[in-house]
Amino acid sequence: MPIEQRVISSSKIGAKNAQPAAGLKPAEEPPAKGKGKRVKLLVLGAVLLVVLGAAAAYLGGVFDRGAAAEPSAPPPPTPGEVLAVEPVSLNLAGGHYLRIGLGLQLTTDVHEAPDPSKAVDVAIALFSGRSMEEVSDPATRDALKAQLAEQLVEVYEGEVMDVYLTNFVTQ
Template sequence: MPIEQRVISGPKIGAKIGGNASAAPAPAPEPEPKKRRAPSKKLLIIGAVVVVLAAAAAAWFLFFQGDGAPAEEPAPEAGEVVQVEPISLNLADGHYLRLGLALQLTTDAHESPDPARALDLAIELFSGRTVAEISDPTSRAALKEQLAHALVEAYEGEVMDVYLTNYVTQ
């Protein structure tokens, strides 16, 4: 058996009592469009600070950093030349080399350096080589360059170059 359910409603809200209940309800008011607020002074100041900092950082990177290459140190100024007593070095196959050196000091050198380190580096570099290798001009220039580089490092900037003052093979 089916059950029927009926809903009885009272007068509609907003309708007049005793009036026509089927009258159309009043239209809902439209929401007002939101007004845009002006930015506050605090927000403007923060924005200005950010812009200034960004411009300062860009200027620093562009003008003060250069091209990213490390700055070159100025070339050392030549000072006194110190003569080192010639020594005889043993070469391969029973030959020898008579080698004399002069050290070109920089103006930063406070005292005349001890030549023992220079002789030790020269012995290490030239000993045991063949006469053909020592006599070849390009090989000799390469050996001199290696010796000069080793001396600059060993004397920590007090020596800037080396001169071969005595160079005799037999």
């Protein structure tokens, strides 16, 4: 037959300061309050991270759409016909000269051939007074041609997109 054991105490059941009866160990209380707070903080942190991530994704999309709404760079011009410029003789340093002919690559937007005298003027300003060795060097000649092309694009306000050297003789 099992033995029944009873605990008699003067305090009320559930009281915090209750003393265990002699010889009995107090029942271990589960640390529910400490774990509960930790779990709540972890859940709150996870929710906060999700909300911040969604806000960042939304704002990033807004900023990307705003950047896309800005006008993009205009497409490169389409090449049209080439306008041949009669060769001209330019004075170089040391009594030498350069005979240079140009071909102006026009864009398709040009409906009437532009005046080639602007191109001759820019070429004279760029090549005159240089040494024969300088204009004969292929690397320098290419750099001068690129500079001439840039200046012609500006002078002709986008009607000319490139330049070709059709005649280049030094003496």
